[in-house]
Structure formats: C-alpha cells, structure tokens
Amino acid sequence: MTRPLLNRRLAEFGTTIFAEMSALAARTGSINLGQGFPDTDGPEEIREAAVRALRDGRGNQYPPGPGIPELRQAVADHQREWYGLTYDPDAEVLVTAGATEAIAAALLALVEPGDEVIALEPYYDSYAACVAMAGGTRVPVTLRPHEGAYVLDLDELRAAVTDRTRLILLNTPHNPTGTVLTRGELTAVAELAIERDLLVVTDEVYEHLVFDDAEHVPLASLPGMRERTVTIGSAGKTFSFTGWKVGWITASPELVSAVRSAKQFLTYVSAGPFQYAVAEALRLPASYFDTLRAELSAKRDLLSEGLAQAGFEVYRPAGTYFVTTDIRPLGAEDGFAFCRSLPERAGVVAIPNAVFYDHREAGAPFVRFAFCKKTEVLEEAVSRLKQLA
Numbered sequence: 001m002t003r004p005l006l007n008r009r010l011a012e013f014g015t016t017i018f019a020e021m022s023a024l025a026a027r028t029g030s031i032n033l034g035q036g037f038p039d040t041d042g043p044e045e046i047r048e049a050a051v052r053a054l055r056d057g058r059g060n061q062y063p064p065g066p067g068i069p070e071l072r073q074a075v076a077d078h079q080r081e082w083y084g085l086t087y088d089p090d091a092e093v094l095v096t097a098g099a100t101e102a103i104a105a106a107l108l109a110l111v112e113p114g115d116e117v118i119a120l121e122p123y124y125d126s127y128a129a130c131v132a133m134a135g136g137t138r139v140p141v142t143l144r145p146h147e148g149a150y151v152l153d154l155d156e157l158r159a160a161v162t163d164r165t166r167l168i169l170l171n172t173p174h175n176p177t178g179t180v181l182t183r184g185e186l187t188a189v190a191e192l193a194i195e196r197d198l199l200v201v202t203d204e205v206y207e208h209l210v211f212d213d214a215e216h217v218p219l220a221s222l223p224g225m226r227e228r229t230v231t232i233g234s235a236g237k238t239f240s241f242t243g244w245k246v247g248w249i250t251a252s253p254e255l256v257s258a259v260r261s262a263k264q265f266l267t268y269v270s271a272g273p274f275q276y277a278v279a280e281a282l283r284l285p286a287s288y289f290d291t292l293r294a295e296l297s298a299k300r301d302l303l304s305e306g307l308a309q310a311g312f313e314v315y316r317p318a319g320t321y322f323v324t325t326d327i328r329p330l331g332a333e334d335g336f337a338f339c340r341s342l343p344e345r346a347g348v349v350a351i352p353n354a355v356f357y358d359h360r361e362a363g364a365p366f367v368r369f370a371f372c373k374k375t376e377v378l379e380e381a382v383s384r385l386k387q388l389a
Ligand SMILES: *Cc1c(COP(=O)(O)O)cnc(C)c1O
Pocket: 097, 098, 099, 100, 101, 124, 171, 175, 203, 205, 234, 235, 236, 237, 242, 245, 246, 247
C-alpha cells in the first residue's frame, strides 16, 4: 500500500507534545510542569458522592443521552447563580465527555467543509485537530505579548473575518497565556459576531480559576449573544478531577440540538456515576471556589517569582493553571530545544508554546509551566530552576 494510513486531514498533527514531554519527565526523574493536571484530587465529599452513585447503581448503565437530569439542572442553576444566565435544563444544556468532546461535537455539528473558523493563537491543541476533522479552515488571530501580558488585537480579529467565516472559537480564561479577556474586549467580539452574523463557541473551562481583580465574563451574558453562543464548561479543572471527563454546553435549543446530533455518534453518553457526583460538586458553597482560587493564586505567585529569579521573563497570568515565560533573557531562542534540554539541565519539564501556534515563529521563544501542583513540588522546582540563573 502506497497510500498513507492516516488521512490527510489529520496527517499534520502527529502525537501530542504532552506524551513526549511526560515520557521525558518519567525517564529523567524530572518534575513535570508540562501537562496541566493537579497532583491532588478534588474534594473528598465529591469523590465519596461518585462512590455512592456507583454502589447505589446510579449511572452504571447508559445514562440519558443529554445527561442525567440532576446534572443538567445543576449546570442551569450554576449559570444562573454565578452569571444571571437562565437556561432550560431540558432543552438548553447538554452533558459531554469533558470539554474535549464538547469542542469536537460543536465543530463537527456547526462547520461545513470550507468554512473558516477563527481561533485565538496560541490555542489549546485540540482546536486545530477538530477544525480539521470538521473539514474547516482555521484562521488564527495571534495574542501578542504587551507590557507583561498577552493581549487581543481587536483590529486583527476584525480583519480576519471574511464571507466564509462561520464561527469564532474563543477561550477565556486563556490556556496557555493566562489571559482573561476583559468585558471591553468581549463586548468588541460580541459586536463583531452580531455585525457579521457569526456563531461563537466559547471554551470557559477555567471560569473559576481567575485571580486578583480579574473577572470572568461569559460571552453569552453580553447583549445579543445568548442565541449565537455555545458555552463550554467542565468539571475537570474546577473540581480537580481531570480524569472524570464530565463537561457540558449551554446554548439555545437550536444550537444544543445541532451539537447533540454530533455528540450522540461520538460517545453517545459517558461517565454515568461521575455525573451524579458533579451535580453535587456544582452545588458546593462559595467558600469552596474562594479557597480554590486563593490556593491557586498563591501557587501562581510562588512559581512566577521563582521563574523570574531564575532569569525568565514572566507573563503574569490572570487565570488558569499556567504561566507563560520568555526564554530570551536566558540566552535561548528555541522553546523546543530549551524544553528538550531542561530535564538534563534543571530536572524540570515544561511545554514549548510553539506547539500551540500555526505561526510557529511567533511562539518560538515562549515556554509554558503549570502551577497546579503541590506547594512543596513547586518549591523544589523553583530551587532546581535557580541553577539556570
Ligand atoms: C483542559 C482543557 C480542556 C479539556 O477539558 P476536559 O473537560 O478535560 O475535556 C479544554 N479546553 C481547555 C482550554 C483546556 O485547558
């Protein structure tokens, strides 16, 4: 057979950098600040809720296609209590196998071959692959470093819209830069979407991980946006159970119905007992979310200060699990080479941001570190990284 096995749409993607870097961490005994998963599980009572559901025989057989009613109600209540957004749990909420499936199902459902999809670059790695699987064309709009943070150039976004643009794929708080789009920026995105009649799929899995005085504003809460926005949430990051893969979308009945058409043939359903546990998690008191934020922002400070002392230029994140750094003050330019040598040099693994770019050269000197790890692990990483200075 001369024809390549992997089809043309996926051929460019290879295996994810996370597999390579996690293997490198294991082989060298390095501290893995590459992949963004917490090294401590979420609340004990929520773990127990999953055990109870499993023992009681709730969710061990196929749950309902749209998700169990308890979870859909909890998602609707969460959107109302936190953001004043009202969604009908029966027609306007869909439970998915993590945000990952929500992204895939939304793009497969809403994009025709040839449609253009605008995404903020650097972007989460599944976006490009899912746009490709849907037969769409991705159009990156690059967030650029400016005065210690990454910013969206609204003129560039506006200029990226063509007659073939179908949707904007947004992510705020933003992985990997830690940028939280402001109400002003989101208002400009909303006005553009309305003017050009675009849909928006917005990945808000870090909605509760915002620091200092940053505020998460759901795009769907802006005037005129509810009917054209698919909002994606997930229990993974908010409750520190990334292995459970419970996510959801909230959107109009028409959009939910479209996304469900794709979702039903991807996984049909998933995570039965965990859905019951996440329904309880979404009802945790505000103190849970406050503590999560306070602990994570202290970890952000610890790692950011350590990286600055080691000689990196640090872009202080306003949200998420991640801090992006510039390696040029350390005399390096190529993030790939830097990350491949870092385990030998300092016993730490990080991710080169270039993997999140179409314009690889725009991302070349940037490297991402995750701070969703135990304080003592971050302290050890910081002390190892000091060798670089
Ligand atoms: C982690 C992550 C996801 C995946 O969420 P799951 O619920 O684990 O599938 C999606 N989007 C972004 C930006 C992420 O960082």
